Amino acid sequence: MARSVTPQRKAINTIAAWAVGLVIFFPILWTILTSFKTEAQAINDPPLFLFFDWTLENYAVVQERSNYMRFLWNSIIIAGGSTVLGIIIAVPAAWSMAFVPSKRTKDILLWMLSTKMLPAVGVLYPIYLIFIRMGLLDSRAGLVIVLMLINLPIIVWMLYTYFKEIPGEILEAARMDGASLKEEILYVLTPMAIPGIASTLLLNIILAWNEAFWTLNLTAAQAAPLTAFIASYSSPEGLFYAKLSAASTMAIAPILILGWFSQKQLVRGLTFGAVK
Amino acid sequence: MATQHSRSAARIMMAPAVILLLGWMLVPLTMTVIFSFKKYLPLRGGDLGWVGFDNYVRFVSSSTFWPSVQATLVIVGGVLAITVVFGVLLALLLDQPMWGQGVVRILVIAPFFVMPTVSALVWKNIFMDPVNGLFAHLWKFFGAEPISWLSEASMPSIILIVSWQWLPFATLILLTAMQSLDSEQLEAAEMDGASPLARFGYIVLPHLGRAITVVVLIQTIFLLSIFAEIFVTTQGAFGTRTLTYLIFQRVLESQNIGLGSAGGVYAIILANIVAAFLMRIVGKNLDT
């Protein structure tokens, strides 16, 4: 909807949009700034914006207290693993729903979404007991499975909406040319669905990265991701704003950077079929 | 195009996802239902036998039940209203020509990447703390008495925190929808002398209907089960005890698995009522 407008109008738009953008971003900016202050500066009255003695001390303290790399690595494995596994399982399901719809397709899709509404707390006990039985407690594999199951409905739905936008004739044509089902999915469908798959992948990595109930309750020392890392900084004794900010920055930085670099892909695909 | 062959192939391809989700739903659900009919107190020796519908009766007759349902609906409703209204406005703004659109979009999208625990901690301590929080400084600067946000305005505070997290999501989906709007149509309306409000009401808003439905559906699914934001900030005090949080208190704080499981079953029923309601709207809207 690119329209030509007067420079004045454009300037006003720019100012308004930047103002709103900065307000929305401000809490994150402030957290990052606070992480470079000393504890005393962090609560200074009046608040210090940019003119303070920048220090890396908080990062050093946080790093010394907890093994950040291990938490980070666990987060990467769990978020990445659960998403990739989810997509592998979801692609065929979404394909068949989009191209071979039956009367029950919509019901199945909506039923899948409804499983996401089960309150996690309500089933903590059963899941914990099952995990003990299967030896999955405090293992990355266990969390990969759980987070995959939690996000599977969203993945299926997102993929379904992308696949539906692919014109059926192209597949028909491929089939005429003698492509097998496997080839059809691999060589015809997948390339066309790549943007959709990419944005599904990104969105679900974000969701899995930020999941804080199961990742906290099913882990101990070995598999604990960044959500557990942050749980040890929530209210220690004494002044802690600067250290909390540093830990927070460390916990969100990787996903923030990933998100920013890939925001084009994310935005392009993030429609959930909302656009026709 | 659906031949018998492709139909059975489709069924096979759907099977893994369906079976997994069925298992994920049925196994814990069955265990929850079994627990809910038992007196199950881990700290008093575990399984103390069947008690029929006692837990169900006790859970609803408790003075905390209805307020918690109400709190849940207020939070979900409040966040939905804020994110949809501001999402539409933001999408309108971001759709305008401007300098640095890409950067602004990055700024707006950022809160969505922040994990709920972190965002709750940061808001609670660094912004809403009545003594050292940034808001308190701001209030004092203007000569006002600092507000103790999380106790005096607990519900609005939580709604604010959650809305901040979900506004980017709503904005992005609505923006994508907006960009697919035919600009010639708008220009034609402008030529015909339609006021901006009329153009918004008659052209833009109907076009966004489908996107708004999707935003409402997806967010409701996530909002019904918000937990971290409440656990970190108020721990359910000051009228912010949602149904999810009440179940948490029954299961983990009181260590009454039977009662908590009964609560879980109620929460599933509530979720399904909301879901059925949503599905009816969405189902219609998605068919086209």
Place this chain on the structure above:
Amino acid sequence: MSLRSALCAATALSLGTAGAGVAETITIATVNNGDMIRMQGYSDHFTEATGIEVEWVTLEENVLRQRVTTDITTKGGQFDIMTIGMYETPIWGNNGWLVPLDDLSEAYDINDILPAMRNGLSHDGTLYAAPFYGESSMIMYRTDLMEQAGLDMPEAPTWEFIRDAAVAMTDREKEINGICLRGKAGWGEGGAFITTTANSFGARWFDENWTAQFDQPEWKEALSFFVDLMEDAGPPGYSTNGFNENLSLFQQGKCGMWIDATVAASFVTNPEESTVADKVGFALAPNHDGVEKRANWLWAWALGIPAGTNNEAAAKQFIEWATSKEYIELVAANEGWANVPPGARTSLYETPEYQDVPFADMTLKSIEAADPTNPTVDPVPYVGIQFVAIPEFAGIATQVSQEFSAVYAGQQTVDEALEKAQAFTSEEMEAAGY
């Protein structure tokens, strides 16, 4: 990670200390308090001496409690040592979930543990968790502000004196609040404080038949007194202030008095953290005029071993190390005597260097003044001062304290809150079969 453990194993081998050659690893769940974080730092000494590797799971108190309770009730076996308190220990010990600590070595000198702590962490005379540090509560006050107000803090003041002093010290212009107290919901936060206050007004949670007592006048008197006091002399928004919030207020010089855990004394007198380090005095927690019970609690953070762990011997070794006299000396040598974990051992209070620490004497007096087996004026069927050692208590008290916090926030009256507390507690106790 495998590289790291390989390196560690190599180091252990080269030092010739790794017992059987394979480094054993124990996993410890602990709370993110300063003393525990310090212990985490020193655990390298333990690994060096024994070859036993230590993995830490450090969590915020509420998360920790949720995590370890789930694990122990389901016998999940995720931890070899759990950091637990005086509330959990007797209940878990009674259920047979903890390894009894009745065979600790001679050198450990179990009789050196303060009797109050030892009793609180035992069930039927068997110790189930070793105290890492112990605490009571006491008054910490600003000597300079007290002088300005023209008052003199007695060693054992009454609530009436505290109220007068708090009002006299309050200077809202300068952001000085006469008194900072816990109002935050949660049984271990504001719930603990108001319970001790109630004790000192002659109230109790239950009578001898386990009937809830919130409908009695003593509770109303205690709660009303607390609310009025905080209205007149407390900080804004105290309904969300817990230990940490008050600590930071006091360190910034915004409180005239603060009644809280004795362990806070080392933080408020530490010049590196506190702006008022050299102006702090101490006194026993107050009582209501004419009531003999004082408002001081008794608590210990202790290390216990869940039954069924595979590393019981190593875990015991660690507990002996972390709660030993030698550990105290290690911390004293590196960080000064004021920073050693307090309140666990008699010998610490007999150490001349420690007797010079300004808060040592009052801490010991406060601990000795607390009697968990006889916490209230009228007889009660339970053990525990700021808690009731029954499994249902945590759940009940959290919700009761949420009702109280709503009073502090001005959302309901004292009477409404007490009425709800009475109804809810009766409901829960009936459900539990009392």
